[in-house]
Amino acid sequence: MGSVQEGNNAVRLPVINISEFSVGVGKQLLDAAIRYGFLYIDTDGTGFTESMVDREFELSRNFFALPEAQKKKCLIDETNRGWTGMHGEILDPKTQRKGDFKEAFNMGEFLNGEPRQPMPQALEPHIKELADFERTCKKVSDRILDLLGLGLEVDEPDFFSSRHTQPSGCTVRFLHYPSISADVDYHPEVDIRAGAHSDYGSITLLFQRPSQPGLQIMTSDQMWAPVPVIPDGYTSATFPPILVNIADLLSYWTNGLLKSTIHRVIFPQDSGPGGGDRYSIVYFCHPGNDVELVPVPSKLVAAHVLEDGTQVGYGGGAATKRAITAKEHLNNRLQATYEFRIQKTSEDGPAA
Ligand SMILES: O=C(O)CCC(=O)C(=O)O
Numbered sequence: 001m002g003s004v005q006e007g008n009n010a011v012r013l014p015v016i017n018i019s020e021f022s023v024g025v026g027k028q029l030l031d032a033a034i035r036y037g038f039l040y041i042d043t044d045g046t047g048f049t050e051s052m053v054d055r056e057f058e059l060s061r062n063f064f065a066l067p068e069a070q071k072k073k074c075l076i077d078e079t080n081r082g083w084t085g086m087h088g089e090i091l092d093p094k095t096q097r098k099g100d101f102k103e104a105f106n107m108g109e110f111l112n113g114e115p116r117q118p119m120p121q122a123l124e125p126h127i128k129e130l131a132d133f134e135r136t137c138k139k140v141s142d143r144i145l146d147l148l149g150l151g152l153e154v155d156e157p158d159f160f161s162s163r164h165t166q167p168s169g170c171t172v173r174f175l176h177y178p179s180i181s182a183d184v185d186y187h188p189e190v191d192i193r194a195g196a197h198s199d200y201g202s203i204t205l206l207f208q209r210p211s212q213p214g215l216q217i218m219t220s221d222q223m224w225a226p227v228p229v230i231p232d233g234y235t236s237a238t239f240p241p242i243l244v245n246i247a248d249l250l251s252y253w254t255n256g257l258l259k260s261t262i263h264r265v266i267f268p269q270d271s272g273p274g275g276g277d278r279y280s281i282v283y284f285c286h287p288g289n290d291v292e293l294v295p296v297p298s299k300l301v302a303a304h305v306l307e308d309g310t311q312v313g314y315g316g317g318a319a320t321k322r323a324i325t326a327k328e329h330l331n332n333r334l335q336a337t338y339e340f341r342i343q344k345t346s347e348d349g350p351a352a
């Protein structure tokens with residue numbers, strides 16, 4: 001991904017209000033999902049309030065401010081839950097010299113309001129708020145999936161959401177990209193906050209903070225385009241819209257009609273020395289573990305033939321391939337990250 005050119009123009013993604021459940025809104029979502037693979041959702045009518053999202057970021061900041069020894073008590077494991085420290089993950093191994101300049105804490109799905117993983121002591125008193133946030137993410141994701149079903153004119157518009165059962169790989173992820181000091185070994189041509197990648201699930205919701213930019217997406221003309229946290233003309237300067245992107249499984253499910261767009265997070269040039277801190281919160285939405293990625297019964301998907309006649313993934317006309325399950329796909333995609341982590345541990349000596 002290193003050779004992709006830097007573009008200057010921010011991409012103008014549509015802002016869509018999903019409070020009305022209609023074919024018209026479904027078509028707006030579908031159009032953006034086909035064209036860009038990314039779009040904003042107006043927070044109005046989603047169930048998210050500004051104070052709820054601010055509070056979630058406060059919990060995230062408090063967690064990352066803990067001494068490393070405490071965070072290490074919840075180290076990420078093979079279930080993909082827990083904390084991973086600076087450079088613990090490498091999203092674009094072909095290009096990057098070392099791991100991402102970030103730390104992250106993954107919370108897998110809650111069951112009846114309870115986490116199914118060891119939680120750091122600092123978050124224990126706040127389980128209810130964390131569970132409420134996760135539940136709202138799930139609700140909004142299901143609504144987007146249903147609207148996309150409407151837009152795709154699937155006979156059962158809940159085709160996608162009804163396949164988003166538990167247990168699944170759904171994850172709320174806190175992210176912290178620290179400002180770096182001048183003495184840090186950092187090479188701007190290869191080092192990056194989050195390397196170029198596409199997401200592994202069905203859709204992703206991204207929550208960002210005003211004045212903490214850095215996300216770029218690759219446009220169809222193979223240029224990197226910055227995505228503003230708050231687009232021009234948006235109604236709030238303090239409560240950004242939710243950025244939503246199509247991830248791999250929805251692209252596979254639709255034979256590539258919906259785009260799983262490559263994106264990355266850079267050190268923004270105009271945030272002063274060290275890049276400034278960036279915090280973000282991501283909800284990775286996944287279908288149920290055992291769900292087979294069979295073709296979606298949609299005329300629009302069936303009519304979509306790629307220019308060179310190839311088929312991608314398991315959607316549309318690609319039914320002759322064995323339909324893999326959502327969990328198989330997730331495990332395949334996590335493999336590179338785990339390999340890196342294992343290698344890193346052996347280089348650094350035994351894991352602490
Ligand atoms: O922090 C961000 O803005 C994006 C993170 C991301 O793309 C990811 O974790 O998959």
Ligand SMILES: [Fe+2]
Nearest residue numbers: 197198199263
């Ligand atoms: Fe991502």
